[in-house]
Every structure is written in C-alpha cells, then in structure tokens.
Amino acid sequence: MKGSDYYNGRKVLITGGLGFIGSALAHRLLDLGARVTLIDSLIPQYGGNLFNIADIRERVCVNISDVRDPHAMQHLLEGQDLLFNLAGQTSHLDSMKEPEVDLEINCKSQLSILQTCRHVNPAIRIVFAGTRQIYGKPEYLPVDEAHPLRPVDVNGINKIAGEMYHQLYCTVYGIPCCVLRLTNTYGPRMRVKDARQTFLGIWLRQIIEGQAIRVFGDGSQRRDFNYVDDVVEALLLAGSAEQAIGKVYNLGSHEIISLKDLATLVVEVNSGGRYAMEPFSEELKKIDIGDYYGDFRRIEADLGWRPTVNLRDGLKRSLEYYRRFRKAYWD
Amino acid sequence: MKGSDYYNGRKVLITGGLGFIGSALAHRLLDLGARVTLIDSLIPQYGGNLFNIADIRERVCVNISDVRDPHAMQHLLEGQDLLFNLAGQTSHLDSMKEPEVDLEINCKSQLSILQTCRHVNPAIRIVFAGTRQIYGKPEYLPVDEAHPLRPVDVNGINKIAGEMYHQLYCTVYGIPCCVLRLTNTYGPRMRVKDARQTFLGIWLRQIIEGQAIRVFGDGSQRRDFNYVDDVVEALLLAGSAEQAIGKVYNLGSHEIISLKDLATLVVEVNSGGRYAMEPFSEELKKIDIGDYYGDFRRIEADLGWRPTVNLRDGLKRSLEYYRRFRKAYWD
Numbered sequence: 170m171k172g173s174d175y176y177n178g179r180k181v182l183i184t185g186g187l188g189f190i191g192s193a194l195a196h197r198l199l200d201l202g203a204r205v206t207l208i209d210s211l212i213p214q215y216g217g218n219l220f221n222i223a224d225i226r227e228r229v230c231v232n233i234s235d236v237r238d239p240h241a242m243q244h245l246l247e248g249q250d251l252l253f254n255l256a257g258q259t260s261h262l263d264s265m266k267e268p269e270v271d272l273e274i275n276c277k278s279q280l281s282i283l284q285t286c287r288h289v290n291p292a293i294r295i296v297f298a299g300t301r302q303i304y305g306k307p308e309y310l311p312v313d314e315a316h317p318l319r320p321v322d323v324n325g326i327n328k329i330a331g332e333m334y335h336q337l338y339c340t341v342y343g344i345p346c347c348v349l350r351l352t353n354t355y356g357p358r359m360r361v362k363d364a365r366q367t368f369l370g371i372w373l374r375q376i377i378e379g380q381a382i383r384v385f386g387d388g389s390q391r392r393d394f395n396y397v398d399d400v401v402e403a404l405l406l407a408g409s410a411e412q413a414i415g416k417v418y419n420l421g422s423h424e425i426i427s428l429k430d431l432a433t434l435v436v437e438v439n440s441g442g443r444y445a446m447e448p449f450s451e452e453l454k455k456i457d458i459g460d461y462y463g464d465f466r467r468i469e470a471d472l473g474w475r476p477t478v479n480l481r482d483g484l485k486r487s488l489e490y491y492r493r494f495r496k497a498y499w500d
Numbered sequence: 501m502k503g504s505d506y507y508n509g510r511k512v513l514i515t516g517g518l519g520f521i522g523s524a525l526a527h528r529l530l531d532l533g534a535r536v537t538l539i540d541s542l543i544p545q546y547g548g549n550l551f552n553i554a555d556i557r558e559r560v561c562v563n564i565s566d567v568r569d570p571h572a573m574q575h576l577l578e579g580q581d582l583l584f585n586l587a588g589q590t591s592h593l594d595s596m597k598e599p600e601v602d603l604e605i606n607c608k609s610q611l612s613i614l615q616t617c618r619h620v621n622p623a624i625r626i627v628f629a630g631t632r633q634i635y636g637k638p639e640y641l642p643v644d645e646a647h648p649l650r651p652v653d654v655n656g657i658n659k660i661a662g663e664m665y666h667q668l669y670c671t672v673y674g675i676p677c678c679v680l681r682l683t684n685t686y687g688p689r690m691r692v693k694d695a696r697q698t699f700l701g702i703w704l705r706q707i708i709e710g711q712a713i714r715v716f717g718d719g720s721q722r723r724d725f726n727y728v729d730d731v732v733e734a735l736l737l738a739g740s741a742e743q744a745i746g747k748v749y750n751l752g753s754h755e756i757i758s759l760k761d762l763a764t765l766v767v768e769v770n771s772g773g774r775y776a777m778e779p780f781s782e783e784l785k786k787i788d789i790g791d792y793y794g795d796f797r798r799i800e801a802d803l804g805w806r807p808t809v810n811l812r813d814g815l816k817r818s819l820e821y822y823r824r825f826r827k828a829y830w831d
Contacts, residue, residue: 265672268611276607276661280599280654318649321671323611326664330607333657340652341596341786455672 175409177202182249184208184236184282185256186229188216189359189366190298190351193397194253194404199228201405208245208256210235214263216360220497236278243285246293251408254282254335255298257328260365261456264324275327276334283338291344294414296407299332299350300325301419301463311464314350314417321456332417339415347413349403351420352463356397356483357490362499368428369394372435373491374499382436382444385453388429393422393462396483399476406472413472421463422476431480438484506740508533513580515539515567515613516587517560519547520690520697521629521682524728525584525735530559532736539576539587541566545594547691551828567609574616577624582739585613585666586629588659591696592787595655606658607665614669622675625745627738630663630681631656632750632794642795645681645748652787663748670746678744680734682751683794687728687814688821693830700725700762704822705830707766713775716784719760724753724793727814730807737803744803752794753807762811769815 181198185191186207198205207229209217222229234241236256246252257275258264264271279297286293304312305319320326332348339346353367361370372382403420407413426434432444449457468474478486491498512529516522517538529536538560540548553560565572567587577583588606589595595602610628617624635643636650651657663679670677684698692701703713734751738744757765763775780788799805809817822829 268615269608272608272611277600277603280603284599315648317646320664320668323665323668326661326668329664330657330661333651333660334654337651337654337657 173409174202176405178204179250180204180206180248181251181253182206182208182245183253183255185216187211187218187221187231188255189221190354190397190400191253191255192221192358193356194401195222195229196225197401197405199225206230206232206245206249208232208234208236210256214260214365215258216366218358218360218497220494221358236282237273239281239285242282243289246282246285247289249290249293251294251296252286253296253404253408254279257298257331258324259300261302261322261324262452263365264322264327268323271323271327275324276330279331280334283334283344286344287338287342291342293344294408295335295344295346296404297332297335297346297348299348299417300328301350301352301461303329303332303350304461306458307461310460311421311462312419313464314419314467321458336415336417345414347407347415348417349407349420350417350463351395351400352461353392353394354397354400355394356487358397360498361491372432373487376435376439376442377488377491377495379442382432382442383447384428384432384444385447386428386449386457388432388446389427391425391427391460391462392431393425394480394483395420395422395476396478399478403468403474406474410472416471418468418471419463419465420468421465424480425462426480434480435484438481439488504740505533507736509535510581511535511537511579512582512584513537513539513576514584514586516547518542518549518552518562519586520552521685521728521731522584522586523552523689524687525732526553526560527556528732528736530556537561537563537576537580539563539565539567541587545591545696546589547697549689549691549828551825552689567613568604570612570616573613574620577613577616578620580621580624582625582627583617584627584735584739585610588629588662589655590631592633592653592655593783594696595653595658599654602654602658606655607661610662611665614665614675617675618669618673622673624675625739626666626675626677627735628663628666628677628679630679630748631659632681632683632792634660634663634681635792637789638792641791642752642793643750644795645750645798652789667746667748676745678738678746679748680738680751681748681794682726682731684723684725685728685731686725687818689728691829692822703763703766704818707770707773708819708822708826710773713763713766713773714778715759715763715775716778717759717780717788719763719777720758722756722758722791722793723762724756725811725814726751726753726807727809730809734799734805737805741803747802749799749802750794750796751799752796755811756793757811765811766815769812770819
C-alpha cells in the first residue's frame with residue numbers, strides 16, 4: 170500500500186477496533202489519511218485494550234459497544250466507506266464452554282451486520298477476518314482455500330457461517346466483501362494475559378516473567394505465523410483492490426516451524442529463558458489438528474501480498490514491546 | 501429394516517414430528533413397536549399438520565412446542581433412546597427474507613438441543629436431517645459427500661452449521677450422531693399449499709386443481725428425487741446401524757430427470773393436465789444451481805440403503821393421496 174492514496178479521506182469502521190489487529194490497522198489507516206471509527210465491546214476476556222490506541226486516542230472516534238447490538242451497529246455503519254469486520258470470539262476453549270455466546274457473536278451478529286449494510290449502506294466495502302481454524306485437521310499441506318472444511322470446535326463452525334454470510338451477501342446483494350483466512354498472527358498489542366487468543370501470546374509473557382514456556386504435546390506440530398504488520402497490509406489490500414471483491418484468501422508464511430523450534434527461537438531471541446514440554450490435556454488432544462500451514466499463493470497472485478517480517482525480527486519487536494509496556498497487558 | 505426388532509420398545513423423539521417426513525417416520529416406528537413422541541411447532545408456513553397423524557393420534561405422544569424453547573426441549577429429551585432431528589426452516593426464499601429466523605431454528609436451536617443432550621442424555625442416538633442445499637451449484641456430478649460446500653442461500657449456510665454441530669458433538673462428547681443429506685423428497689403428507697417446501701409439492705396441487713404446472717427456467721435442470729418411504733428407511737438405518745455413527749450420508753436416486761421431463765411424467769401419471777414454462781425471476785436466477793444429483797454409494801455400501809420406489813409409482817401414490825385428502829392440505 171506504499172504510495173497508495175486509496176484510503177486518504179475514506180471513512181473506515183473497524184469492529185474489534187481496540188483489539189490486537191484492529192488497533193494496528195487503525196494506526197496504519199491514520200497514516201494513510203483515513204477517518205477511523207473503532208467499535209469495541211471491551212469484554213475483559215477478549216482482545217480490546219484502550220492502551221492499544223493510547224497514542225492515537227485523539228485522532229480516532231472510539232465507540233464502546235457490542236456487535237450484538239443492532240441499533241448501535243446501524244448508526245455506526247451508516248455513511249462508512251469501508252468496514253473491517255474483525256470483532257469475534259476467538260477462543261477455541263471458550264467456544265466449547267459457552268457455545269451460545271460464540272454463536273451470538275460469530276454467527277448472529279455477522280448476519281445482523283450484513284442485513285444492516287444491505288438496508289442502509291449496500292455499497293460499503295467489507296473485509297471479514299476469517300480463520301484457518303475452519304479447516305480443522307489438514308488432509309494435505311500446505312492447506313489451500315479449496316481444502317475441505319472440518320472444524321474441530323464450535324468456534325470453527327461459527328466462523329464458517331460468518332464468512333459464508335459475507336460471501337452470500339456479496340453474490341446476492343452485491344455488497345463488496347472479501348474474506349481473509351488468518352493463520353497465527355502475533356506481534357505488539359496482542360492479548361497475552363492468558364492462552365485464550367493464542368499460545369504464542371502467553372509464551373511471550375511467560376518468558377518475560379522468567380517462567381518456562383509451556384509447549385503442549387510433543388512440540389513437533391508445525392505452524393505458520395504472520396507478524397501483525399503483514400496482516401494489516403493484507404487487510405488494506407483486501408479492502409482496496411478491485412479483484413479482491415468476492416474472494417477468499419488464505420494468509421500464511423514460507424517460514425514453517427515446529428512449536429519446539431519456535432520455543433527455542435523465542436528463548437534465543439530473548440537471550441535467555443527455557444521451555445518445558447507438557448502432555449496434552451484430554452480436552453486439547455481431541456481438538457489437536459497436528460501440522461498446519463497455509464498455501465497463500467492466491468493472494469500473492471491476485472494482490473501481490475507476501476509476508477515481509479521474518480519470525481526472528483517479529484519476535485524481537487514483540488518482546489521489546491511487551492517488556493516496555495507489560496503494565497498495560499498483564500501487570 | 502424388515503424383520504429388525506431394533507426399534508421395538510425404544511423411546512423415540514421426532515422434532516418436526518407432524519411434518520411430512522416426521523409423520524411418515526412416526527407411522528413406521530409404530531409398526532416397529534417404538535414408543536413415539538412428536539414435537540412440532542405447527543407454524544403455519546412450515547410442514548406440520550395434525551392430519552398427518554390423524555390415524556395414529558391415540559398411539560403417539562404429541563407435544564406442540566418449538567425447538568427454540570430450551571426448557572421444553574430439555575424435558576422432552578430426557579429419557580429418550582433416539583432423536584430424529586427433523587425440525588427445520590426449509591424454505592430457501594424465506595431464509596433470505598427472514599435470515600434471523602432461519603438462524604434461530606437451524607443454528608441456535610440445534611446447538612441448544614445438542615447442549616441439552618450432552619448434559620441430560622449423552623447416550624441418545626441422533627439422526628439429523630441435512631440437505632443437499634449445502635453443496636450449492638455442483639462442481640461435478642453426481643455430487644458426493646466430499647463435494648465443496650458452497651451454499652447459495654442463508655438456509656444452506658445455517659444447515660451446514662447445524663450438521664457440523666452434530667458431527668462435533670459426536671467427535672468431542674461421544675453423542676452418537678448420524679447426518680443424512682436429503683435431496684428432493686416427495687410423497688403423501690408433504691406441504692403442498694405453496695412452493696415453500698418444494699416445487700414438486702405445488703405441482704401436485706396445481707395438476708389436481710386443473711391448473712398448468714409452472715416449470716421455472718428452461719426446464720433442463722436435472723434433479724434426483726426420493727419417495728418418502730425410502731427416506732424413512734434411510735432414517736431408520738441411520739438410527740440403528742453401528743457403522744452409521746459419526747457419518748454423513750447423501751441420499752439420492754438412480755432416476756435422474758429434468759424438470760421438464762418430470763412435468764411431462766406428472767401429466768402422464770395424472771392422465772391429463774399440462775405444464776407451462778416460466779422464466780426465472782431475478783431472485784431465483786441468482787440462486788439457481790443448474791443440475792444436481794447426488795452420489796449415494798456411501799450409504800449403499802455402509803448401510804445397504806437404496807431407493808426402491810420409482811418416480812412413476814411414487815407420483816401415482818402421491819396424486820392418489822392428495823386427490824383423496826386435498827381438504828386437509830389446501831382446501
């Protein structure tokens with residue numbers, strides 16, 4: 170997006186705007202000249218954190234509300250040029266403990282947002298944050314967008330519905346939507362208080378606190394990771410490129426790494442620390458998907474996106490961030 | 501199921517039990533010695549009709565309630581051996597007009613039923629009625645169970661969620677579930693008042709009333725059809741066979757027929773009448789899927805199921821039924 174003035178002066182709404190990715194996106198959008206409104210519910214277990222936008226607080230409009238509130242959403246959606254629809258319940262274990270809540274947020278609210286757009290703002294461009302969780306245990310690697318959908322938790326099922334609603338409203342009502350299926354995103358501003366959002370988050374906290382990183386299973390499971398700035402770039406492309414409309418894209422990385430090697434790398438980048446292996450709980454074993462990494466050639470071919478921040482650099486920046494601002498994230 | 505005593509004495513609950521397939525299933529289950537409870541909301545636009553069970557009214561327990569009512573459902577699910585989970589919003593156009601209602605019935609209630617089973621009756625065997633609508637426009641024919649899921653309406657999306665919840669609760673919590681993906685089912689007791697449930701239903705009404713059958717599009721779209729008795733047999737097998745647990749099965753037929761040829765056949769079996777071609781409305785054109793017919797070799801191999809009633813016989817029996825009982829269905 171360098172040099173692009175697509176976002177200059179545009180009115181942009183971000184659901185989950187005080188969260189990890191939403192707040193990073195807000196920073197970039199301000200740089201690009203956009204007029205940014207952030208919606209966030211600030212539910213404590215989720216990723217919203219006012220500290221994430223402390224440095225831009227005066228330059229964005231913040232609206233604390235819940236995507237489950239259709240009246241607030243209607244008011245906020247009117248007149249916007251773009252919606253980055255990032256709000257979601259993302260914890261897999263929480264989705265099993267409270268499946269109805271996950272359904273309310275990840276299915277019902279998405280449908281309600283789209284219905285509202287259809288009625289009050291059908292020209293709004295929407296980018297929806299999907300997830301690689303919908304694939305479940307890979308049948309082949311790397312996983313491309315045509316891979317069967319076999320989610321292993323309620324969250325995965327509801328996220329399928331969420332992205333399918335977006336595709337449907339694009340096809341049937343012409344609302345210009347694009348879906349990105351995110352893989353493990355990490356970096357500054359992520360919630361690292363506990364393991365709810367991602368294991369890498371809690372690892373960063375553990376190593377900074379001098380605790381052993383807890384690696385579950387035998388640590389051989391391979392994964393791909395995207396640094397948050399790369400994901401923000403993908404979101405911006407998905408919201409601006411003509412050819413993104415109606416499409417679904419995987420994100421991913423050429424750096425595939427086992428959890429054990431990742432733990433080793435975190436210790437190395439941190440210049441100290443240790444990790445400890447822990448067997449899977451019965452609960453985790455049932456939903457373990459083994460290796461996962463995504464094929465992102467489609468977005469590379471269509472939009473020219475590819476990740477630019479390698480794991481070592483990304484981890485370094487993340488550790489520096491949390492060391493400096495740990496007070497705002499868990500202390 | 502001939503000669504089987506699997507259902508003898510078993511307590512069986514059927515959601516949508518006053519509907520087309522539910523009531524036919526209830527008749528068979530009584531023959532097999534089961535103790536049958538029927539749940540139905542009797543929402544006028546849906547398929548429930550007390551006439552469907554008029555002849556067995558004293559031999560079944562009827563409970564008028566809605567699957568959206570979790571308290572009623574909990575009471576009714578306790579102590580049952582089997583659940584045939586057939587209740588659903590099935591109209592594709594209604595799902596576009598009132599997507600939230602479709603979501604409540606086809607997603608939220610399904611999740612709620614499974615949560616209740618998990619807590620009060622985890623050993624209950626469940627057969628869930630899925631639909632071929634979830635495939636959308638076929639990429640290849642016949643469509644097998646591995647075909648990508650590309651639904652063209654809200655109903656299809658919500659039915660995907662519904663069946664995935666069932667599979668998940670089977671995998672994670674051990675609730676023994678089986679999913680059947682039904683294709684066009686027809687026969688006595690279906691709702692034929694309007695085109696909500698299936699076009700073949702309204703055709704039967706039209707020809708009996710001496711009106712022209714309205715064939716939409718160019719009539720070249722090919723489809724497969726199952727007579728209701730064959731579907732009931734598949735349900736009974738899915739609820740009793742060990743190897744059905746955790747599986748998803750297409751139904752289908754070797755008789756593939758274009759809509760135009762089907763209209764001709766209806767006229768022929770009726771010994772009179774006519775059909776008229778009508779162009780697709782814009783609304784229908786957007787969700788038209790072209791040809792569809794399913795590959796049902798998996799259920800044939802696993803459970804020995806195959807359809808036994810050919811279209812000519814099935815249509816004949818259906819026309820006789822509606823001629824005789826039209827008062828109960830539309831007059």
